[in-house]
Amino acid sequence: MRTAAELNYGEIGIISEIDSSHPSSKRIIEHGFTPGQTIELINKSIFNDPIAVSVRGTLIAIRKCEAGCIKLK
């Protein structure tokens, strides 16, 4: 299953679930990453990590290891 960490530039994905075993899952949900939401990879930093993802009309910078618990359809 693909995760938000594997998105390419400009690629759009739809969230299927958030891995709630991850310690950051609570914070990720509170920032609006919920199942059914469309997300898009907007930018990557020079080291490929963190990445900037748009969700609910806002840009969120998130580390790849944390984006890994956002599972996509």
Next chain:
Amino acid sequence: MKTNVDVQIPLITLVGPPNSGKTTLFNILSGKNYKTVNYPGSTVEYYTSRILSRYNINAELLDSPGIVSLIPESPDEKVAVDSLYSHPKLGVPDILLTTVDSCQLSRHLLLPKQLISAGFNVVVVLTMTDILAKRGKKVSESKLSKELNCDVVIVNGRSKKGLENLLEIINSKIDRLNEFDKNKITAYNSGENNKTSLGIFYEIEEILKKVYEPLNPDKKIDLVSANKELKVLKEEFSNDGFSPDELTLKIDRILLHRFWGFVIFLLVMGLTFTSIFWLAQPLMILVDELFTDLNSLVVQNFKPGWFTYLVSDGIISGTGSVLVFVPQIFILFLVLGLLEDSGYLARGAMLIDKPLSKIGLNGRSFVPMISGYACAIPAIIAARTIPNRKERLLTIFIIPLMSCSARLPVYALLIAYLIPKDKSWLGGIILGGIYLFSILTSVVVAFVINKFRKKIFTAEESSSFILELPTYKLPKLSSVISHTYNSSKQYIFRAGPIILGFSLVLWFLTYFPHISPQIETNGMSLGQKQNVERSERLEKSYAADLGKFIEPIMHPIGMDWRIGVSLISAFAAREVFVSSLALTFKVTTDDDQSQNTLLNSLREAKIQSTGEKLFTTATTAGLIVFFIFALQCLSTVAVSRKETGGWKIPILQVLIFTSLAYIMTFITVNGLRFFGVQ
């Protein structure tokens, strides 16, 4: 605050997610006349103020730190949330004003929904509706109010439109306060967090379908544009809200470009960094001259005696050493405030997060570290923005290694001594090298300390970096300046008394017990006479005793008790080292050429027991190395204790950095000698 309780002034607390316009609303209501309150026993800081009298509301206003949700994650967030329930000084809030960005309802409604279900007396303030209008949309206050079952009011932060409505609602709420039962506020359900939050988000999605309306429903539309709009609407609904701001995306294509983004970041930070020095330099010289003049004014016009010297050397010079850094700190806060307000600082944190995470730090450590190049004190305070406790403590730990501006006069003197007169360009290169070296060593030290973190920092939390990148906007200069003013004031009142206090102690140590030396003063001007007296007095003072006591330690690094005394004096403030050297080496002129005279007397200085030259290339280089590492600033120690909540970290900092300084100096001096450099 006790009187407030007696007369029952209602408490209105402002709460909201970051970037929701909370501070703007606070500034409007308070008229920027706020004061800071610390939550007892923690670093969470609040602003409080009375509501401006012209609004005719007699209430205390409390601004709390921005929070995303009512379920705290870090200890600092827990304190922030706890204080919503009951602030230890101000009590339970009577009314909660919750700011919500109307363009981000989809995310920002989470907090008000949680607050309402916890039973608070909530008023939702919708902000940034002007930006929403540009996208052809508006939010229906009445529908949202019905859906949330609480008062909703639109307030425009720039034009203040809607403020009247807000004041009316607050007034009517205050009139009906007896209907609101504070005891019914319940702790927010923290069981099954994720499921509850998900549930709230589904509710929010349903609400959004009802409350967003097109701005001009009656506008005549032709078929083509109607089709276009329909298409847009369809896309937006699949997105459940909005796409990010177009302009922001365009700017980010450059500023967050994979390669150029980082280059621009380095340039911006380089400029910020140099502006701290270049812009502040003339002002600092001005402050310095002012206090030097004031000092000599006192010495010349009053009868010489211990009291005159207490005023001139103790109080006036002490105050001067506090105020000399104010221009630099003001400019630093101003530049960082402008960067933050524009939305760039969050991007900077994102770009630098990866390299910093390698050494146990966080993208958010970056701003405190940069601030450390001006002064460690505001830098340590700025580390509060780091949510993870371990990363915050590690950031505080290495901040004293950032080459703060107090070291600059010391470096300037020692470099001037090192380089030949005809090669002054070499000085800039050496200074640049010193800064580069200090960056490298702080990286190495952070890396090593991070290896031992389990022993030093008991907090063990998973590291995280999730940060909202706000929409770019033009910074609001007036609010940035007022914030800068308040932060600078905070520095003066926090660090000022400590620096001044230690200056007085050091003055005592360098002045007593030999207060009136008998010396041959024939043919000397008044200024020369006083300077000779001062150095005579110093030579037999308690500080000199202390210096002679530590001479055995100074010997292996090629130095004697006189440098020891100056190093001890430098504990009050590092730049004191220079004036202290001048005193101990009996610089007997008081004209503008004092640095040259000081350099000359340093050149002639010899170690008394052996007759060897004291300031050789090796020992001077060693002194520079000493200043790079040593934590010679008691104010930093005091602030570090306060911010880390204990003595453990400040004591470790003093021990580790000072012994590191000694060892590195030893290696430098003896290494250079080994290779034939004297």
